[in-house]
Amino acid sequence: MPFPKLPRRLPFDPYLAALLGTVALAALLPARAAAATAVSDTADGAVALLFFLYGARLSTREALDGxxxxxxxxxxxxxxxxxxxLLGLACRALxxxxxSPQLYQGLLFLTLLPSTxxxxxxxxxxxxxxxxxAVCSATFSSLVGVVLTPLLAAALLSTQGRIAAHSVLGIVEQLLLPFLAGQLLRRWIAAWMGRHRRVxxxxxxxxxxxxxYSAFSAGMVGGIWSQLPLPGLAVLLVVEAALLALVLCCTALLGRRLGFGRGDRIALVFCGSKKSLAAGLPMASVLFPGSAALMALPLMLFHQIQLMVCAVLARRWGAEELPAPAPAPVVVAVPVGGQGTET
Structure with missing residues (x-):
């Protein structure tokens, strides 16, 4: 898998544009007072529904088969x-x-999340x-992350006073229980969900x-943006790009050292190098109710970087000519009389 050439037009995720638009809306029209409470409560319910749907989508049988x-x-x-x-902890030297300490906390939280x-x-x-x-590996990562990410966050971020015990319990109540409910009800609702995928x-x-919107509205009202100088954000982008490049190189090297075939090496690169925005944002809102926007910002930036880089890699590797299969062996039947016959 040689180093790919960059295309003329890098891909841009339309969903990221919607995310950035939502951030802009929160900056211009943040929810305040009673409206903020209503938005926060609605967001909590939406998060529970989101993880219920995650649980209902993931096939436990396929995961076990894998x-x-x-x-x-x-x-x-x-x-x-x-x-x-470990790489996130190493960034503490920066x-x-x-x-800034705030951006570093968000960067460290990013490194604890499951794969997409x-x-x-x-x-x-x-x-x-x-x-x-890839289906199995990404599924395992998501299943493990519902439990392991909050535990890692509690262990690695609690020294900064960022996580209280009730926040971890909130993960269980708001994320894990709906997820398990989705798994239990999957056999009855999977077909219906398959018919309504777009909705x-x-x-x-x-x-x-x-x-x-809820997290960034609270951030605007609390004045967190005054803590984010533009040079610091630029440095964060460079650090995240370097982090992704290092993990991509490590996964490619590991795949070769462990003797994986081409298909498995590609699955390792993509499943091992990516972080889930869909799982990370709800977790940040539960674990860091007062500073979810700050904690989520590094993740939103990393999301776009990983999409652009991985799209380039996927297109480049997909266009490679695969080795031709070995020719079928020629079977020679030798009769008793000694006359060979090719078949």
């Missing part, structure tokens, strides 16, 4: 929940010289990698936009 490729899935989990957090599901599978498929393995997709994205 356990056969435990080496690949274990490597993806190790990159997601070990390598990424504080306060290059990163939809885009990991899509990019693996475009690159002609092992899409079935449910709008519910998904609308829920995230509502969470963003």
């Amino acid at each position: 356990l056969k490729q435990w080496r690949l899935h274990g490597t993806v989990l190790a990159v997601t929940y070990v390598l990424f957090p 504080v306060p010289g290059l990163l 599901v939809q885009s990991s599978i899509a990019f693996t498929s475009i690159a002609r990698g092992n899409a079935a393995a 449910l997709g709008l519910v998904d994205r609308g829920s995230i936009l509502l969470v963003v």
Whole structure:
């Protein structure tokens, strides 16, 4: 997999444009007083619905069937929940010289999140990698992340006084319980959900936009933007780009060292290097109710960087000529009389 050439036009996610538009709306017309309470309560309900739908979508049987490729899935989990957090902790050396403590906290939270599901599978498929393995690896990452991400956040961010015990319990109540309810009810509602994918997709994205509006409205009212100088944001972009590049190189190297085939190496690169915006924003709103906007900002920036870079990689690898399959062996039947006959 050689280093890809950049296309003339880098991809831009329309959903990110909607996110940025929501941030702009919160900056111009933030919810205040009673309206802020109503928006916050509605966002909480939307988050619970969002994770209920996640649970109902994920096929437990497919995930269990994918356990056969435990080496690949274990490597993806190790990159997601070990390598990424270690790199996040290493970035502490950039504080306060290059990163403010607030932005660093958001960056560290970003490294604790699970991998994406939809885009990991899509990019693996475009690159002609092992899409079935990507489904299982991304699914495992999401399942583990519902529990492991809050625990890692409590362990690594609690020294800053950012997470209280009730916040972790809030994750269980608002995210984990709806997720498990979706899993339990999947057998009865999966077919209905399959017939209404477009509507449910709008519910998904609308829920995230509502969470963003609520968090950034609270940030505007609280005056957090005065804490974010533009040079600091520029440095954050460079740091996140370097973080993604390093993880991409590590996953590619790991895939070769572990002897994975081309398809599995591609699945490892895409599932191991990406972080979920859909899971991260609701978690930030529950874990950091007073500063969710600050904690979510590094994730929103990383989301766009990973989409652009992974889209370039997927298109480049998908256009590669795969090695021709080995010719079928020629079977020669030798009769008793010694006359060979080719078949």
